[in-house]
Amino acid sequence: MARVKEFDEVKALEKAMHLFWNHGYDGTSLQMLEKAMGLVRSSIYNTYGNKRKLFNTVISHYEKTVITQLMMSVEKESDIRKSMSKMLNGEINLHFNKNNPGGCLIVLSVLEKAQHGDESTKLLESIVKKMEKFLTKKISEAQNEEQISTAVDVKSVSLAIATTVVGIAVMGKAGFSKSALQNMVATTISLLDAS
Amino acid sequence: MARVKEFDEVKALEKAMHLFWNHGYDGTSLQMLEKAMGLVRSSIYNTYGNKRKLFNTVISHYEKTVITQLMMSVEKESDIRKSMSKMLNGEINLHFNKNNPGGCLIVLSVLEKAQHGDESTKLLESIVKKMEKFLTKKISEAQNEEQISTAVDVKSVSLAIATTVVGIAVMGKAGFSKSALQNMVATTISLLDAS
Numbered sequence: 015m016a017r018v019k020e021f022d023e024v025k026a027l028e029k030a031m032h033l034f035w036n037h038g039y040d041g042t043s044l045q046m047l048e049k050a051m052g053l054v055r056s057s058i059y060n061t062y063g064n065k066r067k068l069f070n071t072v073i074s075h076y077e078k079t080v081i082t083q084l085m086m087s088v089e090k091e092s093d094i095r096k097s098m099s100k101m102l103n104g105e106i107n108l109h110f111n112k113n114n115p116g117g118c119l120i121v122l123s124v125l126e127k128a129q130h131g132d133e134s135t136k137l138l139e140s141i142v143k144k145m146e147k148f149l150t151k152k153i154s155e156a157q158n159e160e161q162i163s164t165a166v167d168v169k170s171v172s173l174a175i176a177t178t179v180v181g182i183a184v185m186g187k188a189g190f191s192k193s194a195l196q197n198m199v200a201t202t203i204s205l206l207d208a209s
Numbered sequence: 210m211a212r213v214k215e216f217d218e219v220k221a222l223e224k225a226m227h228l229f230w231n232h233g234y235d236g237t238s239l240q241m242l243e244k245a246m247g248l249v250r251s252s253i254y255n256t257y258g259n260k261r262k263l264f265n266t267v268i269s270h271y272e273k274t275v276i277t278q279l280m281m282s283v284e285k286e287s288d289i290r291k292s293m294s295k296m297l298n299g300e301i302n303l304h305f306n307k308n309n310p311g312g313c314l315i316v317l318s319v320l321e322k323a324q325h326g327d328e329s330t331k332l333l334e335s336i337v338k339k340m341e342k343f344l345t346k347k348i349s350e351a352q353n354e355e356q357i358s359t360a361v362d363v364k365s366v367s368l369a370i371a372t373t374v375v376g377i378a379v380m381g382k383a384g385f386s387k388s389a390l391q392n393m394v395a396t397t398i399s400l401l402d403a404s
Binding site: 036037038039040041115116117121122124125126127128129138139142143146167169170171173174176177178179180181182183184185187188189190194195197198200201202204205208 | 337390
């Protein structure tokens, strides 16, 4: 029975995640959460505390699932051009995956900063910064391995790729096509070719 | 008197613009609008129709002022590397200008798509697409003038720069420093150096 309960909780959490991801924080009402999660308000409060705490739990869940999955596929790839392509294409696929609401929950929530208190803001900013640091680490390692020239400005190229990753979530939402964004990836990756 | 009235209307509209820019659409209540605009609900309805119509008026005002101003400074610059630097630095300055709420109203609103109907969505998407087309036109002209090599993939480089522009709004909101983002600009501009 424990396993069944755990499964249901994850399912309910993912329903909440999709609501926040689609509608934003203030755009997601308790009524919408009750309906999607199949829980009455008192059960939501008993399990998660309140809407704010539920949101923080959702953000951590998004990090542990969606983002970690993407990072792991990037981490596995030792060729830096291939790994950065995976990162960018991963973000494109995240948007165009029909099971998702589109865009990125972290990108939306960062922009809705004024709707969040200090705790959520810290959590959200740390996730974006971790992503950028992860790219810096990968590119720096590749430079040490002589996969890329010492002429590559690791800090700026990492930030440029991280900025493109978050920008993709916006451009996808603004209606740019998957193929146009995919074609752009090679251009962004060419930043690693400085010599 | 007409001139005074016009001035006040623009001022009220900009107060509304800053609210939506900071809090998002659903995050901005009528009470917040009344207080910031110094108008009672009936005056807002009489002047703008309703919250949705006020939002569309605000978006058009943002395009005519904030975005047009940026485009014009970019348009005036005939050197393509300098003009694209102006575009990227303009977006950085937009975020770090202390008179603004940070980020970009269009980027936030595009991500809050689910909060908007067809009319607002069309308006928002058209603004992002116009920005990208404007970059394509500038880069294409520069290629015809032999400022950049024929090896530059105009479509992909334009989209990469446009994606970086919207991404800057996110990275600024996520707490990246002005100097780190400014240092990144030269890297993004190097996409024009393909040969």
